[in-house]
Amino acid sequence: MNQKIFWRLSGPGALFLVIFLLVPLITILVFSFWRTESYTMIADWNLDNYIRLLTDKTYLTFLMRSLVMATVVSLVSLVFSWPIAFFIARYGGKYKIILLLLTSAPFLTGEVLRVTALQQILGPLGLINMTLNNFGIEPIEALMYSNTSSAIGLTYLWVPFMVLAIYLSLLNFDFDLLEVAKVNGAKSWSAFWEITWPLNKIGTAIGVVLVFVPTLASSITSKFLGGPNGALYGNILTNQFGSTGTWALGSAMGVVLFFVSILVLLVVWRLVGDLRRSGISIKGGARL
């Protein structure tokens, strides 16, 4: 009886995801073994696309750059998101929802608009450097069309996801536990490392992946902020579906991107698992 209701309730969504997510993904997996000729797909099974991706240094360079970018952006977002999510969850009271939605509302202003506005704030003719210039100070080079500038833009775009994930995890965290720890003489930091962090690691891991994946695939931000050496994997991926029309190669790039994301997911999961095993048993959190 219960089993039947379970399937009736979860089945429609599961079916929906299989048809509209899984089946299209299998389609690009299949197409990645075909080839494109004058803007049509030809069912000529081969491995050329993958061989090209793995041997041509250009693709690997872009992929590596995207991986480094995604790692940096995730770590920076992680450091900022924790105190923010913690504050909203613990001290937000009945206004939690507003404080949280304020971090997400910028999504209603399109990505292109916000990134171009950032470009005008950060760029060589931008607000920051022009103001410095007015005071006779040298402009900050790192802000002008560089990978640093891309990283700022990408953190800007995706940090709300991390805040959301950690906040949702903290919703089910009993803050009274911290009071108990304090009464028993634990310092704030050791209470955090021994109680708050281990109990919210899974939520944090989800947050990291929510920032990592879109950053790894991003193309728009680097286009506007990245400058001459700023092109990322996402930029050449989207090119295959634009001007060059090499869909088969583009599909293969999408498949590679997908598997790299899964690999990262496994690494993060592994890290969380290890932390879970070691986390609680740490004695005297001051060592951390």
Added chain:
Amino acid sequence: MKSTLGKRLQLGTLILLYIFLYAPIVYIVYVSFQTNGVWPFPPDFTLEHYASLWHDEIYREGLKNSLIIGIGTAALASLLATMATIAILKYHVKGRMIMTGLFLSPLFIAHVIIGISSLMFNKNVLGLSGNIGSTILANATYATAFAFLVVLAQLARYDWRLDDAAMVFGATPKVVFKEITFPLIWSAIFGAFVVSFLLAFNNLEISFYNLGATPTLPTLAWGSLRHGVSQELYALAALINLVVFVFFGVLYAMLKSGLLKLDYKEA
């Protein structure tokens, strides 16, 4: 003492984030009132972009399509996600873990992959060109995952024995949902709806690959880039943010007066 320092640091980070997040939006609002969009200093105020926004059909069309995509996606995603969450949390049966994994899986797939794969599937397998319907369906995949995460986190501590108690007293499942479950969990569903709307309303990567010439706000912005983002779009973004902040104001007033309670645990 130490905890107040910690609290102050957290509040400081939050305020910094707000400044960081809204600086470009403040800039957009400012530029929407300027004659020159490229280097709008010193200020030269004008309302011409608002006037041409009002007269140009294409922006209204884009806004309408974006709203349809946002609302359609949010409705579909929050419905599917809520049903799945109830199934997983209420019925401790086989398949729960697999279901949870399946519903979270879209979170780990980049939007651009969802965009290109649905494009390739529609075009090369079904032979259909993209339209608003297929855009909603593609957006709803990752939106369902976000909605699921939101509802799951908020209902994790819901006491399902309430439902059982009502059943014992003879209520049918439909009545139980209408009278007991829904009034207690609607705020979680509302949260899921808002989050999926926020994500889908201005999604460029999926709309771009699924819609040909049909304008939406993000594709209009993308299309206008060749000549620099048209300032009408800045004006429209300013108006949208005005609506958003009016909404926040109303929400604040309702929460403050106690007219609205969003935390079901307090109810």
